Amino acid sequence: MKEYKFKPIGYVKTKAESLPRHWSVSDVEGEIVIKPEYQPGLRDIKAGDKIVVIFCFHKSPAFSPEKLIQKPPHLNETRGVFSTCSPHRPNPIGLSVLEVIDVRDNIIKVRRLDMYDGTSILDIKPYIEYKPEGE
DSSP states (O other): OOOOOOOOOOEEOOOSSSSSSSGGOOOEEEEEEEEEGGGGGGTTTTOOEEEEHHHHTTOOOOGGGGGGEEOTTTTTEEEEEEGGGOSSSOOOEEEEEEEEEEEEETEEESSOSSOTTTTTEEEEEEEEOOOOOOO
16 A cells, blocks of 8 residues: 655644643634645635644654554543544544634634644645435
8 A cells, every 4th residue: 555645734823731632522722824835725714614624643652553452531441443532543643623713814713622732734624514315
């Protein structure tokens, strides 16, 4: 299989000292600062939108095989890594759904952060809610 190398498109800026474990339980606000050359790509993002942010777990230790099975802190059982949101993963890639508060130039102000200050952003995608046909 082919290997891939990614370059960050920006980073997280937040003053939060502590962060919730997951975006779904977070009210933390901060900013996604995008490199100026990517600013035109933010054109259609606006306040009220939800965005999917793909990022790098830059503070996680290197992955090792014993982390294939982990005990999440909120459960009383072990789970396979691919059924958890653990930052200890074969590829240190995270995903969060954030609420857009504002967009100015190359900065997206967001809520629901679960990323540390300085976290590298790899990509941003629109959040599209699944709606089964007929609903």
